[in-house]
Amino acid sequence: xxxxxxxxxxxxxxxxxxxxxxxxxxxxxxxxxxxxxxxxxxxxxxxxxxxxxxxxxxxxxxxxxxxxxxxxxxxxxxxxxxxxxxxxxxxxxxxxxxxxxxxxxxxxxxxxxxxxxxxxxxxxxxxxxxxxxxxxxxxxxxxxxxxxxxxxxxxxxxxxxxxxxxxxxxxxxxxxxxxxxxxxxxxxxxxxxxxxxxxxxxxxxxxxxxxxxxxxxxxxxxxxxxxxxxxxxxxxxxxxxxxxxxxxxxxxxxxxxxxxxxxxxxxxxxxxxxxxxxxxxxxxxxxxxxxxxxxxxxxxxxxxxxxxxxxxxxxxxxxxxxxxxxxxxxxxxxxxxxxxxxxxxxxxxxxxxxxxxxxxxxxxxxxxxxxxxxxxxxxxxxxxxxxxxxxxxxxxxxxxxxxxxxxxxxxxxxxxxxxxxxxxxxxxxxxxxxxxxxxxxxxxxxxxxxxxxxxxxxxxxxxxxxxx
Amino acid sequence: xxxxxxxxxxxxxxxxxxxxxxxxxxxxxxxxxxxxxxxxxxxxxxxxxxxxxxxxxxxxxxxxxxxxxxxxxxxxxxxxxxxxxxxxxxxxxxxxxxxxxxxxxxxxxxxxxxxxxxxxxxxxxxxxxxxxxxxxxxxxxxxxxxxxxxxxxxxxxxxxxxxxxxxxxxxxxxxxxxxxxxxxxxxxxxxxxxxxxxxxxxxxxxxxxxxxxxxxxxxxxxxxxxxxxxxxxxxxxxxxxxxxxxxxxxxxxxxxxxxxxxxxxxxxxxxxxxxxxxxxxxxxxxxxxxxxxxxxxxxxxxxxxxxxxxxxxxxxxxxxxxxxxxxxxxxxxxxxxxxxxxxxxxxxxxxxxxxxxxxxxxxxxxxxxxxxxxxxxxxxxxxxxxxxxxxxxxxxxxxxxxxxxxxxxxxxxxxxxxxxxxxxxxxxxxxxxxxxxxxxxxxxxxxxxxxxxxxxxxxxxxxxxxxx
Numbered sequence: 001x002x003x004x005x006x007x008x009x010x011x012x013x014x015x016x017x018x019x020x021x022x023x024x025x026x027x028x029x030x031x032x033x034x035x036x037x038x039x040x041x042x043x044x045x046x047x048x049x050x051x052x053x054x055x056x057x058x059x060x061x062x063x064x065x066x067x068x069x070x071x072x073x074x075x076x077x078x079x080x081x082x083x084x085x086x087x088x089x090x091x092x093x094x095x096x097x098x099x100x101x102x103x104x105x106x107x108x109x110x111x112x113x114x115x116x117x118x119x120x121x122x123x124x125x126x127x128x129x130x131x132x133x134x135x136x137x138x139x140x141x142x143x144x145x146x147x148x149x150x151x152x153x154x155x156x157x158x159x160x161x162x163x164x165x166x167x168x169x170x171x172x173x174x175x176x177x178x179x180x181x182x183x184x185x186x187x188x189x190x191x192x193x194x195x196x197x198x199x200x201x202x203x204x205x206x207x208x209x210x211x212x213x214x215x216x217x218x219x220x221x222x223x224x225x226x227x228x229x230x231x232x233x234x235x236x237x238x239x240x241x242x243x244x245x246x247x248x249x250x251x252x253x254x255x256x257x258x259x260x261x262x263x264x265x266x267x268x269x270x271x272x273x274x275x276x277x278x279x280x281x282x283x284x285x286x287x288x289x290x291x292x293x294x295x296x297x298x299x300x301x302x303x304x305x306x307x308x309x310x311x312x313x314x315x316x317x318x319x320x321x322x323x324x325x326x327x328x329x330x331x332x333x334x335x336x337x338x339x340x341x342x343x344x345x346x347x348x349x350x351x352x353x354x355x356x357x358x359x360x361x362x363x364x365x366x367x368x369x370x371x372x373x374x375x376x377x378x379x380x381x382x383x384x385x386x387x388x389x390x391x392x393x394x395x396x397x398x399x400x401x402x403x404x405x406x407x408x409x410x411x412x413x414x415x416x417x418x419x420x421x422x423x424x425x426x427x428x429x430x431x432x433x434x435x436x437x438x439x440x441x442x443x444x445x446x447x448x449x450x451x452x453x454x455x456x457x458x459x460x461x462x463x464x465x466x467x468x
Numbered sequence: 469x470x471x472x473x474x475x476x477x478x479x480x481x482x483x484x485x486x487x488x489x490x491x492x493x494x495x496x497x498x499x500x501x502x503x504x505x506x507x508x509x510x511x512x513x514x515x516x517x518x519x520x521x522x523x524x525x526x527x528x529x530x531x532x533x534x535x536x537x538x539x540x541x542x543x544x545x546x547x548x549x550x551x552x553x554x555x556x557x558x559x560x561x562x563x564x565x566x567x568x569x570x571x572x573x574x575x576x577x578x579x580x581x582x583x584x585x586x587x588x589x590x591x592x593x594x595x596x597x598x599x600x601x602x603x604x605x606x607x608x609x610x611x612x613x614x615x616x617x618x619x620x621x622x623x624x625x626x627x628x629x630x631x632x633x634x635x636x637x638x639x640x641x642x643x644x645x646x647x648x649x650x651x652x653x654x655x656x657x658x659x660x661x662x663x664x665x666x667x668x669x670x671x672x673x674x675x676x677x678x679x680x681x682x683x684x685x686x687x688x689x690x691x692x693x694x695x696x697x698x699x700x701x702x703x704x705x706x707x708x709x710x711x712x713x714x715x716x717x718x719x720x721x722x723x724x725x726x727x728x729x730x731x732x733x734x735x736x737x738x739x740x741x742x743x744x745x746x747x748x749x750x751x752x753x754x755x756x757x758x759x760x761x762x763x764x765x766x767x768x769x770x771x772x773x774x775x776x777x778x779x780x781x782x783x784x785x786x787x788x789x790x791x792x793x794x795x796x797x798x799x800x801x802x803x804x805x806x807x808x809x810x811x812x813x814x815x816x817x818x819x820x821x822x823x824x825x826x827x828x829x830x831x832x833x834x835x836x837x838x839x840x841x842x843x844x845x846x847x848x849x850x851x852x853x854x855x856x857x858x859x860x861x862x863x864x865x866x867x868x869x870x871x872x873x874x875x876x877x878x879x880x881x882x883x884x885x886x887x888x889x890x891x892x893x894x895x896x897x898x899x900x901x902x903x904x905x906x907x908x909x910x911x912x913x914x915x916x917x918x919x920x921x922x923x924x925x926x927x928x929x930x931x932x933x934x935x936x
Contacts, residue, residue: 110823155663156663157663170634183912185908185910186908186909186910187910190887191820191852191888192821192822192851193891193892194890194891195623195625195674195888196903197674197906197911197932199667199671202637202670202671203667205667206663206666246580250691252757252758253721289720289721292760293758293764296760351659351661351662353578353580353659353660355578355581383661385659385660414659417658418657420657420659420664421664422662423661423662425663435664438664438665440654441652442655443665445653448920448921452917453917
């Protein structure tokens, strides 16, 4: 099959769309509001709706859509819940949005093996409810309850529990995907490890729909801990908070969450979640384990944070208090948005070696102050991953310029200390230039793989790489 | 550059060799005994020596060798310590063996970040000695102390501690490699996680030198546990032992090793390591953590193995006893070889969902009995990964036929229950057909990647895939 550039684009799109409408009469929409809902929403990245939305119900549907797209040379953009932040689901050149949300069957839970198999459209919330009585849970927690597991895999999501349980990279044992040539493949196995050939699972996890469309996943599950204990400590400086979080990493595997909020973020959380925390750099901890192990770790943690001059250190042994604290942490993003009404949130993330966290967070803080930007910081301190949530007025050109400089320096600082331009949000459209800076010569290898597996650039073009 | 098939192979090889000898006068050998030492040794796979061996000392050396090999269209086989088991370092079509053992500088240890950077030729033993006073250790333990970390990454090695600390897949944060086009790339970063583009680190880990030549690694380190406790339990059947090991997995992160030896393996270990263990299916446990956490886990483990009808359960609280036990476990392979002098060991491995371990181990056991094969079993029960060490007489054609049937059924059984044809030994030459069976349609994707990144098939040809 050769690339046909003679046919006008408009014809190709209208013919593909007509074919889609005929083939999937009950699974399709081209109503503008629906198209708009399938473009990027949660960030400043400008929405670029697709030409048509198809709800896949089977692997064969996915294959059929890919086949039609290939024949007409138009893009296919896989869509989960649309909660990504870097424009991953935008359709810069139009094309077919393949909504996976109806492929939402939980196919199997193997309690003895602590794994499960789910279709790509199953959400975190749905899986959590399903597992409720099994004694097992799926730990990866990027914050969005309605995120689909397929979308989380495609963007290599992580979140608050990564320090203990790892990210999607670590918790996807295998997957099924439809490739650009229409083949349906299965990678990995149900074994916990394998040395059999190339690690296609890890290649597809984080590939953002540009190499294949994930249709199902085999996920690793973990035992619900016997005890869960939360603690909170505030510090007079970001440096002390970060240093305490590094030291805490040596306390061992009871440490399941180590989250950092700066003073501005705490103020917002106090208002949004009706709390009265001291508006200073604060660490939220969560410990998982047996009652004995968590109690021991809690006591060690108390000693440790006092060594790092914590101003206070409080336990939330009570389940209700613990839940409120963590809901507050989870809702920090929303609280921050509400704290500056009329402004728009630009949420960015970088990840650095933990020893460099204090310096990078402090630099971001100083930078936002100097440049008169509102930029509370919320971080997964245990992983060296932090978010600046910059509240901007998109109509203020000067402020948008200052934002651009701030983001550029944030990434530059992270790369300078051996970090990465994104710990968990991915590249999408928003960080293509940052990836070029970071990847250097390895970008060519990524391109070679993309060209080999998707020579016509049908799958989510304009993401990860600049458009051809 | 186009493939030149007009020049006779003999000329291409002799010209390349002459160029290598001129370019690296002090780093090269074509003495037959040296060539032989660089071919496969530890298995039945027939040794196929390279045409010449070059000891790389710098990344530039590696690039120069790849450039010469490319120009003359001859293979380059990266060599670490030669401890792999499936013919990974053989040179079926001759070519240049690139010995990485002189690139053995430990470049940096970052205690706060719990990571280090090493050249590919650094051995496990060397790194362990270097880390002795840091409070940190590198956990991946495939058994061979002299294995190089580059070789371990290239084969996605794992071993006894995977249940707690993961394999090379999980403990390589990033790496540098020379690709077939001569480019030197760096993948990953020092950040603990990243969502920046394709996961080239995981693609190269386990690629067995067929996609690129690993020159250095950034490795994750772990805190040396405050307490290490060993325990041993024997059972009247493999099923009870396996069931106990599955149940033990819910005990949480103190569980650092769960190893299974069958009765035959115990007999050999008793002789080889001067022990007097009961010659029955036996689990070896090791617990890592604080004194409190390991003591609690030990007590729970005692209750648990008694529930699964353990015939005895003994602690090795004493460091010396613990060390002897684990040395015995590590030396099991050598003890088994010595127990049947005059025979040759064929060591194979498969990995299955843990719930299927009992059934697969029992099937292998019954199969070897029916077919009159000596095949002790040693397994990483916590991962569902087990080895049959078949002691054969290579000159007995009938026995070799029965061996072939046994291996075929072992793999068939593993695949039938959702497992993999190799948990940790890799594909090399020995399991190419097994990978074809396991990978199905995904094999074509692996091939596409190989063709894209190494279009002339210079890098370790005849491994992972059938020769072109």
